[in-house]
Amino acid sequence: MYGRRARAALRGWGGVGAMAVLCALALAFVLLLPHTQAPADGRPAGQRTAHAGQVRADDCQDAGAQDRSLSPSGADGPTIDAIKARTGAKRKLIVGVDQNSYRWGYRNPNTEGAELEGFDIDLAHRIAEDLLGDPDAVQFKAIPTSQRITAIQDNRVDMVVRTMTITCDRLSQVAFSAPYFKTGQQVLAPKSSGITGYDGSLAHKRVCSAAGSTAHTKLDADRTSGRLPASTDVSITVPNQLDCLVRLQLGEVDAVVTDGALAASQAAQDPTVELKGKPFTTEYYGVAMKKGASDLVRRVNHVLVDYRDHGWQASYDRWLSATLGKDPAASEPPAPRYLHGG
Amino acid sequence: MTHPPKSSAPPPVAVPGVPAQSGPPAPPVPYTPVPHTPRPPAAPPARRTAFAEGAERLRAAATTEPGRLRIIGAVLALVVVAFGAVTAWQTSERAAAADDVLHRSQPLSSGAAGIYRSLADANTAASSGFLAGGQETAGTRDRYEKDIRTAAGGLVTAAANAEPGSASEAAITRLNRLLPEYKGLIERARTYNRQGYPVGGAYLRYANEKMQRQMLPAAEDLYTRENQRLDADYADATPYPWAAIALGVLALGALGWAQHRTYQRTHRVLNHGLVAGTAATTVVLLWLVVGHTVARSELDGSYDRGIRSLGVLHDARIASLKARGNENLSLVARGAETVTVDGTVYDAYYRDFDKDMAALGKGLAAAGRLADDSAGTAPVKAAEGNMAVWKQRHAAARTEDENGNYQQALDKVIGAKGATGACFDSVDANLARAIDHEQGEFQRAAGDGRDALTGLPAGAAALALLGAAGAVAGIGRRLSEYR
Numbered sequence: 001m002y003g004r005r006a007r008a009a010l011r012g013w014g015g016v017g018a019m020a021v022l023c024a025l026a027l028a029f030v031l032l033l034p035h036t037q038a039p040a041d042g043r044p045a046g047q048r049t050a051h052a053g054q055v056r057a058d059d060c061q062d063a064g065a066q067d068r069s070l071s072p073s074g075a076d077g078p079t080i081d082a083i084k085a086r087t088g089a090k091r092k093l094i095v096g097v098d099q100n101s102y103r104w105g106y107r108n109p110n111t112e113g114a115e116l117e118g119f120d121i122d123l124a125h126r127i128a129e130d131l132l133g134d135p136d137a138v139q140f141k142a143i144p145t146s147q148r149i150t151a152i153q154d155n156r157v158d159m160v161v162r163t164m165t166i167t168c169d170r171l172s173q174v175a176f177s178a179p180y181f182k183t184g185q186q187v188l189a190p191k192s193s194g195i196t197g198y199d200g201s202l203a204h205k206r207v208c209s210a211a212g213s214t215a216h217t218k219l220d221a222d223r224t225s226g227r228l229p230a231s232t233d234v235s236i237t238v239p240n241q242l243d244c245l246v247r248l249q250l251g252e253v254d255a256v257v258t259d260g261a262l263a264a265s266q267a268a269q270d271p272t273v274e275l276k277g278k279p280f281t282t283e284y285y286g287v288a289m290k291k292g293a294s295d296l297v298r299r300v301n302h303v304l305v306d307y308r309d310h311g312w313q314a315s316y317d318r319w320l321s322a323t324l325g326k327d328p329a330a331s332e333p334p335a336p337r338y339l340h341g342g
Numbered sequence: 343m344t345h346p347p348k349s350s351a352p353p354p355v356a357v358p359g360v361p362a363q364s365g366p367p368a369p370p371v372p373y374t375p376v377p378h379t380p381r382p383p384a385a386p387p388a389r390r391t392a393f394a395e396g397a398e399r400l401r402a403a404a405t406t407e408p409g410r411l412r413i414i415g416a417v418l419a420l421v422v423v424a425f426g427a428v429t430a431w432q433t434s435e436r437a438a439a440a441d442d443v444l445h446r447s448q449p450l451s452s453g454a455a456g457i458y459r460s461l462a463d464a465n466t467a468a469s470s471g472f473l474a475g476g477q478e479t480a481g482t483r484d485r486y487e488k489d490i491r492t493a494a495g496g497l498v499t500a501a502a503n504a505e506p507g508s509a510s511e512a513a514i515t516r517l518n519r520l521l522p523e524y525k526g527l528i529e530r531a532r533t534y535n536r537q538g539y540p541v542g543g544a545y546l547r548y549a550n551e552k553m554q555r556q557m558l559p560a561a562e563d564l565y566t567r568e569n570q571r572l573d574a575d576y577a578d579a580t581p582y583p584w585a586a587i588a589l590g591v592l593a594l595g596a597l598g599w600a601q602h603r604t605y606q607r608t609h610r611v612l613n614h615g616l617v618a619g620t621a622a623t624t625v626v627l628l629w630l631v632v633g634h635t636v637a638r639s640e641l642d643g644s645y646d647r648g649i650r651s652l653g654v655l656h657d658a659r660i661a662s663l664k665a666r667g668n669e670n671l672s673l674v675a676r677g678a679e680t681v682t683v684d685g686t687v688y689d690a691y692y693r694d695f696d697k698d699m700a701a702l703g704k705g706l707a708a709a710g711r712l713a714d715d716s717a718g719t720a721p722v723k724a725a726e727g728n729m730a731v732w733k734q735r736h737a738a739a740r741t742e743d744e745n746g747n748y749q750q751a752l753d754k755v756i757g758a759k760g761a762t763g764a765c766f767d768s769v770d771a772n773l774a775r776a777i778d779h780e781q782g783e784f785q786r787a788a789g790d791g792r793d794a795l796t797g798l799p800a801g802a803a804a805l806a807l808l809g810a811a812g813a814v815a816g817i818g819r820r821l822s823e824y825r
Binding site for chain 1 (some may be wrong): 472475477530534535536537538539540541542543544545547548675676677679680682687745746747748749
């Protein structure tokens with residue numbers, strides 16, 4: 001009797017101790033991160049490959065970056081407790097979203113009220129429902145593409161649900177959930193244009209991409225490596241991928257490179273432009289959270305497991321089938337795989 | 343007392359063409375090969391220069407009293423006429439500058455402030471329309487259209503008055519080019535908004551960027567230039583006409599001396615001609631000094647009471663416009679723009695709003711101090727009251743926004759009742775009233791200043807001619823006694 005109680009007590013203390021050690025580790029990591037990751041050169045995070053390489057001492061490959069999340073768990077932890085401890089009108093999950101991605105996260109000017117809506121917004125509501133018991137207990141903050149990582153690091157948001165691709169580079173700065181959507185970079189250009197896809201037809205063309213996006217990183221790298229003609233101008237960047245459509249319509253650029261899912265949203269707003277060629281990368285969207293907030297990551301993965309079966313399809317049908325096609329097969333996330341022992 | 347005319351040399355102004363009579367007859371002229379000219383023989387080759395000749399004759403004339411009198415008469419006439427001419431020139435220059443202040447540079451400075459205000463207001467109206475959604479209200483739409491019309495009209499006026507090649511002209515050209523571009527972007531934003539496409543919002547951001555980065559700086563540049571011109575016109579209108587005053591004193595002194603001399607020689611107290619000349623000159627000098635002093639003090643008053651108040655009020659109005667624009671944009675951007683100061687992250691638009699409100703508060707306080715009557719103070723006081731309410735309501739709206747209650751925040755900013763929009767409108771209307779009042783003050787004072795110079799150039803010229811005629815007549819009267 002005594003022995004069992006003592007053992008239980010020991011186990012309890014052990015648990016607390018382990019948690020304390022974990023917390024300390026997480027804290028140390030978080031504290032150290034800014035030093036290893038200080039953006040001294042001021043360039044968007046995606047371009048700082050040299051820095052990331054030092055932190056990325058493990059075997060992360062971009063092709064497998066989506067499989068490096070933690071295994072799901074419905075348990076609370078310090079991060080979740082802190083969110084739940086918010087009181088009154090502030091008892092909300094703060095989510096960084098986009099308000100410019102048609103059918104992903106946008107404000108329909110013709111609806112009553114000013115609610116944001118779209119595929120990402122649905123998911124944010126779902127996570128809030130699971131965490132706080134109310135799907136509307138969300139405060140949306142619109143953030144530009146290049147601000148997604150710093151918004152998390154500065155604690156401006158609890159998480160970012162904003163068509164954010166899981167990459168090794170970003171994994172060294174934030175934590176990601178398991179993937180919830182599959183897409184790939186594609187070229188968008190006017191129908192009348194001679195551009196045929198992500199190839200030599202982009203020679204002497206001005207290509208627009210969002211600052212800090214995977215598209216811009218890829219364009220830069222491919223132009224250096226020679227996959228793209230050296231005469232392609234990839235220097236034009238904008239705060240938001242949608243601003244590229246404005247530049248395209250005004251004739252300031254000749255083509256846009258962005259995720260196929262978003263490019264389709266752009267094409268849906270302008271019948272004179274279209275997607276050119278096949279997707280030339282494979283990317284997975286994940287929910288980004290603060291590095292070290294492992295309880296929140298596990299919890300979001302827990303929500304996603306359920307969401308894939310109940311909710312994902314309905315949300316796809318409602319928002320994306322019109323632009324991406326009735327069949328969601330090309331967009332469905334892979335069966336989740338988690339970091340071994342994670 | 344009449345002396346027989348001794349060597350009555352001709353007056354210095356010799357009849358041209360007639361050779362001067364030198365004492366002994368000229369020696370026979372040697373043959374000079376000037377063929378085919380049936381003219382009388384040319385002047386002797388030993389002739390000196392005309393200047394030396396004139397000086398010699400003057401010296402000769404100065405040795406006799408009539409000669410001296412002639413010289414005195416000529417000098418008196420010259421000084422009085424010069425006084426009149428310089429007075430006419432300097433006062434007409436100042437009157438023209440005062441007229442420019444009243445009818446040209448001040449309206450243009452006001453017009454430039456109007457262009458800036460309309461552009462900023464149009465931008466604010468456009469963002470309000472976007473916040474309200476696809477169904478933008480007729481009020482916002484009308485306001486936007488009216489602002490664009492005002493700005494376009496203001497640009498035409500400014501262009502008509504700009505000097506070719508000036509910096510103002512360059513700013514106007516830039517604005518003329520950018521205004522249709524801006525309007526085009528806003529129309530696209532509207533169209534897409536109506537269709538429910540978020541690219542409308544992207545166009546609005548692009549238009550806003552064009553306005554903030556290019557158009558408003560150009561309008562500010564124009565305003566600065568027009569103010570420089572206004573200051574230059576004031577600087578031309580107000581300095582004392584020292585040259586004219588000095589000549590006036592010199593003319594009076596000369597006339598006085600001539601009369602004193604006449605008195606000493608003839609013991610006659612009054613020489614009618616000289617007295618008339620002195621009187622005319624005195625009148626001109628008094629008119630000049632008094633007229634200019636009045637004009638100067640009125641113009642200085644119009645600057646201190648009108649222009650400075652107007653400058654402060656225009657700045658306050660622009661600050662309130664910027665504050666309103668930033669309040670709207672913080673809701674359009676929804677936290678997208680942040681700035682980090684001393685390690686703390688702020689919403690960029692809210693931070694700018696706070697700065698603009700501080701500028702507005704300072705501007706209103708300064709305007710209250712400068713306002714010199716109750717009609718000028720009342721609207722400023724009212725605007726201060728509106729601003730206090732605005733701050734309260736804004737704080738409530740911001741709390742809602744920070745708590746994630748976006749719709750409630752929106753209602754508190756652009757809603758129909760109890761929103762910050764009504765406060766902004768009241769501030770704007772009160773500032774417009776104050777500006778109207780100060781504009782009236784300015785026009786009255788500057789008008790009085792300009793009117794004080796009315797007729798002075800022509801009057802001075804006419805009186806000076808009269809004075810010169812009097813002096814010549816007076817001297818002629820004395821001269822005739824020698825014949």
